[in-house]
Amino acid sequence: MAIVEFHDVSVDFPIYNASGRSLKKSLMRAATGGQLGADEQGRVVVRALENLTFTFRNGDRVGLVGHNGAGKSTLLRLLSGVYEPSTGQAKIEGEVGSLLDISLGINGEATGRENIYLRGGLLGLKRGEVTRRLDEIIAFAELGDFIDMPVRTYSTGMHLRLAFSVSTILRPEILLMDEWLSVGDENFKHKAETRMSEIVQSTHILVLASHSRTLIENTCNRVIWLEHGQVRMDGPPKETLGAYFGGAHE
């Protein structure tokens, strides 16, 4: 059982090397992005998220839409524990996993096998657990003897196969994504699609940030439209996507 409860959550980024003298103390909306203002010390502050209040429950497949800088990535980072709320309460119960940057932590000088341990560690897996799943990961990646070669000798597709195979062994209760991962050649793509569907089906709560209407329509049962860090609309995909995208597609 997973649950996410946000109550009046805001996230501010103080910017230390910019002068806020010309900015008003109150927050002002820029044309795009979060809200800009200055704090008591005259430092520039970007308010990326403001007063978010919502609950995600089991079965929620939440799509996040919004213009550049609306706060989608900041919200995903908050959910993954990278950021803390500046004010308000965020309760997140359940194991969180993210497929946001599957290549994070992959080192070109290390072999494929070594990188499985590096990436596995970043995913929160213990060394013993990685060892236990090693054969399965290597078999899925289908890299043959290249698994013991440094990753810098891999093609882009081989690199992605490795990153995908290790990053998708988890089945988190709360899954964070910003795209539908589709990697490799035709054959591998098919396997990857099946695995992606399994992960998305097995997760209790999915949060997917995207600019693609089709992806959100196909995957989500609830859509939140963020604007200047605030919730502009939160409802069924048809209504929210219709309001955000209008009649246009993509």
Ligand SMILES: Nc1ncnc2c1ncn2[C@@H]1O[C@H](COP(=O)(O)OP(=O)(O)OP(=O)(O)O)[C@@H](O)[C@H]1O
């Ligand atoms: N580390 C940071 N330091 C300062 N400001 C930041 C930081 N990260 C994000 N912001 C600001 O927070 C606001 C929200 O950014 P965020 O990356 O969450 O938007 P987004 O909706 O994911 O945008 P995009 O669609 O362009 O990826 C923007 O105004 C951005 O300038």
